Amino acid sequence: MKELSLNILDIAENSVKAGASLTEITIEEDERFLTLIIKDDGCGMTEDILKTVTDPFYTTRTTRKVGMGLPLLKMEAEITGGSMEITSKSEKEYPDSHGTQVTARFCKTHIDFTPLGDVSASIVTLIQGHPDTDFLFTHKLPGKTVSLDTRELRQVLEGVPLNSYEIIKWIESYLDEQYQNQEESQ
């Protein structure tokens, strides 16, 4: 995709569709590498399904459960000399510890590295579209960490929906401020 932030949106939507109550989105960046981890506590997948999710044709059936998101993310990571892996535990087999984790590693210095783009906008879009599930966003940059935990917000808000206009605006500026502080400290 044109920006990694769109991949993040796409993969996290899979987590929500899998019934996740908490989706953890972590980006770890240093000078050379960017690692993206999306981890959820959704229904997970059996090993048989897991084998097929990066097969683009499995996903293009009319009854498809996931989009082209994983095959594309894998390709984009591999183009830069990086890699992608998925681990999953299905709810049936692991009733107490089910969920899926997607880890993609990119070499930022490769000329075909897709820029990260507006990741704050992706996070806001996710919260806006799914105000009743929780997201933990962490972006670790050299010397600074940007984070947002909707569980903490929920505690403070005492029942005010997360997708109400004022809250969304507040989340936007909260993330922006953290990124700006990052720039100043560099």
Added chain:
Amino acid sequence: MTVAELCKQAGFKAEVLPDPDREISGVYIGDLLSWVMGRANSGDVWITIMSNNNILAVASLADTACILVAEDVALESELLKTAEEKGINVLLTDKSIYDAAVTISKLI
């Protein structure tokens, strides 16, 4: 014009041609697969330099008439085998993307 006729007249190499009589209605050019997926039209000749298996899924989703891989990019047998199975026309040319497009433009 059909894909088979295009191959003959433009001198493109038909690597896999399971649907030779498919009509061509236009051309789309792009290498960013997610972008192509949403923008290529049904019946287009899609010109690209990408050559992994994902291009077959994209061509299938966008219902393009064929994929034209330009610049003589090497195609793996795995890709050609899958294309045959899925009924997707794959052509190859040593022309640049621009020259391939110009050639098609003169014909259709």
